[in-house]
Amino acid sequence: MVEWLAKNTTTITIWAGALSTFAIYSVLYAENRFYRLFEHIFIGLSAGYGVYITWSEVLRPKWWQPMVVGGKWYWAFAAVLGSMFYFMYSKKDAWISRVIFGLFMGLAAGGMFREFYEIYFPQMGASMKPLMANGMTIWDSVNVVIFYVILFASMSYFFFSFEHKNVALAKSAAAGRWFLMIGFGAIFGATVMGRMTLFIGRFNFLINDWGPQVAIAWKSIWFKSFVALLFLAAVMLILIFKSHRKRKVSTLDGK
Amino acid sequence: MAKILGPHHGWILAAYIVGAMVSGAIFLALLTTVPPRYRKPIVMVLTFLAGLFYSLEFLLPPEAWFFVKPNRNPLTDWRPFVGTLTQIVWSFALLLGVWNLFQIHGKAVVKRGPGWYNSAAFFVAFAAIVFAGFAKDMSRSTAPAQLYTILFKGFLTSLDATMFSLIAFYIVSAAYRAFRVRSLEAALMMSAAGIIMLALVPVGAVVTNWLPNTGFLSIFRLEKIGYWLLIGPNMAAQRAIAFGVAVGGLAMSLRIWLSLERGSFFDRQL
Amino acid sequence: MIGTTPYANPAVWIVEGLLVFFILYKILSARRGRELFIRRIPGLSALDEAVGRATEMGRPMLYAPGLSGLDIVGLQSMAILSHVVRHAAKYGTRVIVPLADPVLYTVAEEVAKDAYAAEGVPEQFNPEDVRFLSDRQFAWASGVVGILHREQVASAFYFGYYYAESLILAENGQMIGAIQVAGTPATTQIPFFLASCDYTIIGDEYYAASAYLSREPTLLGSLVGQDYGKLVIVGLIVLGAVGVTLKVLAPDLPFVAWLNDLFLKFFPRGL
């Protein structure tokens, strides 16, 4: 077993990849058992991977080794802090988990001033555009005006506390919403290509990596008969699924 | 002080670690005896103090008068330590989630309800990758590393990539269904998306290829319009959203920091 | 950002100070009982409608906080969750909450438990309905897709921080005919929610949600303060734009150069 594994790691990896790919794509037709199985494997693997990687990339190098090998004993207090999370399972002392939550929320909240400065100050700076300058064409000026109209109209849409009885504000907010929709359309359109290349990536994997493996396997009589069996089983499953679904539809059709 | 902090080795180190653990346990035990009416104020004060760290670290420039030594904000030196500490303590919380998964799937396996074998598959996958991962780092044999490759590269990354690539399909059905001229809003969104989709591919740009490449008319070439939409209106609209989100985020952080936040989680008796 | 000091400068103190002042001042005045107006947010009004529909159909609901952790986005999501669960508890409808962050999971469990207790039906709370799925983005998404289909949810709510998985969830929800309401501060994901959900709240409507739903004076006051804060930003931009324009039109005016240098110094021109 171990030897066989060692000899065929690449082959098995590619087959596992192909199987996973088909399992996930099957949900495009309908949610099914094959998908469900792989969904659970996926969650199991990622949880296990999380445990492993948390230990090997965070806890071991940053906590365990400095403490046990490096002699920095005070890291032991980190474990005490960490254990405070688990008090939430206690009815009486659940508040202790609140202490650690409070500490973390405070830390996160304290970062707000820096974050506001680092992310949004440059954006404010970039928004201060001259309407006219040396070397700017009329077209550039028009663009700047358009920029300000869209910026301020869209911002006015997000004023919550001013009653939109003021006609100018109401109009501006409505226009702002239209501008926002143009922006969202632009994002949508610009995203399509990136998403399509993701599928091309999977397709290339199936054709260029898995394809040759299938060609190799096809040479063996065992594989051929296995495929034939699989085909038969699939046909039967589809037949069963169909009759099963007819019954199900009548009960679930609440729409 | 420096002598206490160590580093220590051997038995002394073990004693220190055990001592730290025990004192930690005593501290926690003391916390359990705090009467309810002091609990909320304690959490509030700790939240405020924790918030002070990063705020002051940023808001007090090194040239402020009260930093005597050659212009340093002492909190800055503590940033890496606080960062590491946060990461470590946070890592301990991971098991909260894993524990919940174990509970739900364990129950399913024990009860043998419908689909229990899926939950069994969860446990197998979990155990396999944890075993392969740790065994790979500890043993000299290559077998665990190969098992790890199969699980990680074969399954996990393929599942990740395929799940991600599902969007290629969903984006088609979403565009097809949503982009109907029902309202001005839908029409605007549709037109912007359509123009940019055409503009980004050479085949689409053929539509306006008859226009000159320079001069006034060139601005009506599709790729120019698409480009303009992206850096013009799109950027302005995104920036408007960004400013709103910025102020909203600042306000919420402020409320949490000063324990002014309201809502079930914050109003609860402790 | 590159080329900027890592510490606050006078502009930061003034601008952030003004924002903090307006927010706190409005919170305090609201607490003293001043009536405050807040405009309608259709997406949030739709929450109750969606709960009602699930009740009518006798099918559960799904509330997904995205990949948010225990931060402001996640906590805001929890405030909306509390509202949804309380409504659901009133009618005895199930709410399934799949989480991607182990710590937020514990918070969500408490919030749900409290909401049932507040409606006087603590026994209805089923701990299995609040579940941690995975902290890995697409493993979480695959799990939510599975839940959507298997539980045939009637309504789905997506409130929190979302990345690319937004469309995967929303399209699957659409497939099973669920009524869907979404909101996220992640601008790049809003178009996909708009395309697949029945109601989508945009941008910082997300941060207005808790005030809107609870009508709590503190939160309403903060919301009004935020509006003033946004006015401050608008004012700054106008001032800066006038400054840079005047520098070209009337470079000899005495204060123009000074104003210009000031803005150039404190507002780095990133893009």
Place this chain on the structure above:
Amino acid sequence: MGILARLQNIDRRILYLLIALVIAAPLLQRPRRHPHIIFSEVRNAYKTLDTVPKDKIVILSAVWGPGTRAENEPQTEALMRHLFMRGTKFVVLSWDPLGSDLTYDDGLRIQREMGKQYGRDWVHLGYNPGPMYTVISGMAKGFHQVFKRDKLGTPLTKLPVTMGVKDYRQIGAVAEITPSGTVWTWIAYFNTPYNKPLVYCPTAVMAAEAYPFLDSGQISGMLNGVIGAAQYETLLGMEDKRTYAAAASWALSSAHIFIILLIILGNLGYAFMKRKGTREQGGRRIG
């Protein structure tokens, strides 16, 4: 009428099958034609590399790994071809352990095709774990202090390409081929301070964010995903070669056109039904 009504309610499974076919067909068939419309940012990228003085080298900084091979490999190959063709010397710098092998193989394959020689015409500096900004800013001041040996372990002082490179002065341009937001490091630590042109080759997902920087001139040219690579190949005079980039570019183009056609069909059906006064199914609203 039946058809038009049905057009606004095509089953999503049919849509999925069609989009899969639309993308798969060009990839399998590998059409010979390249796009003959070249976007200005691709043209500028070409011009940038085409005008690098012969005595200076170009740095190809490859951040990509197997995950984005489908997009970044064609870009890398196109740039390599161009530099070989012009006889401009270049070094490849990889920031991904697996990508390092991939780019090395690409280089070997193309040099064989074009009759070039490793060491004389190009050098692979191997995998560099970073951090990126220290490597880049260090390299600008002292090339040989940061890079000592090439991928095979040969000292760089012995290789003709790198022998004479002392610092930024011998570097003519940088091309960043990346799936993530790493280009700002180059802009901040190398291209802006030393005023060197930068060619950016992002994946399609990242490209949208780069337009403002193209506008401001901080990036001199860009190859947007695999489409950019195909256009670049056209500029290299490969328009009638069957390449992967061309096939993928056709696949993406036809996917875009397919979606637009679908939107038009759906709206035709919608307009027709509206005139007839029948309310469409569902009545979903945006908002």
